[in-house]
Amino acid sequence: MAFTTSFMKYANVPSAVISDGVLPIPLWAVTAISLLQTYHLPPIGSTSHKAVVATHDDTITLAGVLVGVERYAWKLALETMAEASKRGTALAAYSGGRFGGLVLVTSMTIRTDMQVQSLTVSASAARRDVLDVSVTMAHVPKPSLLGKLLDVTSMGVGALADGLGS
Known part of the structure; x- marks a missing residue:
């Protein structure tokens, strides 16, 4: 009986990267x-004075694959990072708590400031050397002007990455 490997190959650049500020997965x-x-609606009868609170909740769901001989190491790292997103990441430790999450x-x-809500990992005999991964993450920024600045900065970085990719 001959064993075959998956048709999935490493690309030059992954489709998504999840990081705690030190380890990229x-x-x-x-x-x-x-x-x-x-988006949250203001309470009926609220005054025109607004507090600095979140106006909306963001949830991102990704479905992708961990490929190759390192897939189990990436799975363990992803599970560890999911737990750390709740307790505190390396990024939070290095920044003195100003940044948290993944x-x-x-x-x-x-x-930034993402927490893992759910993580599903599955394998099948039809796709060897591949683990299918589904991860749902919630954006939980601390209310501050710094969080908004990071959101605006990420748009610039995304545009720059698009420009370099074409």
């Missing part, structure tokens, strides 16, 4: 990405 061949933004870099968006 590449997701190769992201097959789906969705961004759900839920960093997500995709073609659609670049976000």
